[in-house]
Amino acid sequence: MAEQFDKIHSHIEAIANAMPDPIFVMGQDGTYLDIIGGQERSLYADGHNLIGKKYTDVLPEKMAERFLKVVNKAIMSGHLQEIEYQLADSEVQGIEPLRTTEGQWYEARVYPLDSEAYDQPAAIWLAINITNRKHMEEQIERLSSNDPLTDLYNRDYFMGVIDEELNKARLNHRPLSLAKINLDCFKRITDAYGHEMGDKAILTAAHAIKNVVKDLGYIGRLSCDQFMIVLPEIKAVDAFRITKLAQETISSQTIQLDKDEKTCLTSHAGVTELRDANEDSQVLFKRVNKAIKALDGTREKTRIL
Structure with a gap:
């Protein structure tokens, strides 16, 4: 035993x-x-x-x-x-x-x-x-929130970020600005040189915007050639300066299209801010798009509305 x-x-x-x-x-x-x-x-x-x-x-x-x-x-x-x-x-x-x-x-x-x-x-x-x-x-969480090409927030996740920051701004009675940057030449580059070169243009613009915004706010890629920035605790006049600097940084980059041709990227941008506690993200979206539309026929590249 x-x-x-x-x-x-x-x-x-x-x-x-x-x-x-x-x-x-x-x-x-x-x-x-x-x-x-x-x-x-x-x-x-x-x-x-x-x-x-x-x-x-x-x-x-x-x-x-x-x-x-x-x-x-x-x-x-x-x-x-x-x-x-x-x-x-x-x-x-x-x-x-x-x-x-x-x-x-x-x-x-x-x-x-x-x-x-x-x-x-x-x-x-x-x-x-x-x-x-x-x-x-x-990694799974990151894929659900970030654009795979630029690593910026994708549209769906960024919408949530904006709503969250808007709630904080209303609760604390603090300013908040929204800026949208549209690239002008993306379609032309893609049509003439293919999607690989178009991706290069998008990455160049995204990198330039990130270098300017840094930890001042959050950046999202709304569509193939549209970027949006939410800037908590920043008024529209200062957001305007930040946005213009981002645009200047974008346009200062040179993209080699082929052996003999280079190009610079240009953009148009609109800026707005939270004006009333009752305003939601859709109100700010409409206003920032209206600001960009107002640039048609002018030599301006950025406008506050």
């Missing part, structure tokens, strides 16, 4: 130690009591040196507090707890870092341990590295 028990115990121990993901035994007093598994060194550093140490000794203060709270909640409730967290190897004292890049993402499943083997209430903490999944989620 004893021999059979030893054999079973040996099998269980071999299986547990071979687990690629680590299982920590976490004490109610905030101590790492044991570690099982965690053999996949491409994902996890060796955590055995943590045994016997307090969370507060090896983790950043806020993270240690969070870990202890989750462990105690699992022990007191008797129910499974789940937690996601980001932690870099370099932030954990007492282990040999596997990497020096940004923190890895982990999902932990924490469950009370029904045993007196550790002389205090404890919980098992199964940590699973989910960094690849997180990166994939970020």
Whole structure:
């Protein structure tokens, strides 16, 4: 009987130690009591040196507090707890870092341990590295919000940004301006030289606008050759200057169309601002388009309305 028990115990121990993901035994007093598994060194550093140490000794203060709270909640409730967290190897004292890049993402499943083997209430903490999944989620989210060519916000997402910024402006009684820039020569370039050269023109314009706007506001690509900028806490007169600078930066760029021909990009732009708390994004859209329409037959390139 004893021999059979030893054999079973040996099998269980071999299986547990071979687990690629680590299982920590976490004490109610905030101590790492044991570690099982965690053999996949491409994902996890060796955590055995943590045994016997307090969370507060090896983790950043806020993270240690969070870990202890989750462990105690699992022990007191008797129910499974789940937690996601980001932690870099370099932030954990007492282990040999596997990497020096940004923190890895982990999902932990924490469950009370029904045993007196550790002389205090404890919980098992199964940590699973989910960094690849997180990166994939970020990419999917980015694809849903950003234009794939320019990496500016796409139309649908940008509409939400404008509505959010309008709400903030109304609530805080702060100014907000909207600017729209239409490229003049995109269709001509595409018709004569193809979509690849048209994409180059769009990228050139987008890069120029980003270099001017920077962190002053948000930029969206509304259609193939139309860009819009929302500028929180900026009045129309200042938005006019920013927009003109963006247009000048666009026109200062030279595009090599073929071996013998180059061109510069030109644009027309309209600028408006929030004038009344009852105005919504559609009102501002109509006004900024009207400003651009008013440029027809004139030598002006930018107008406030």
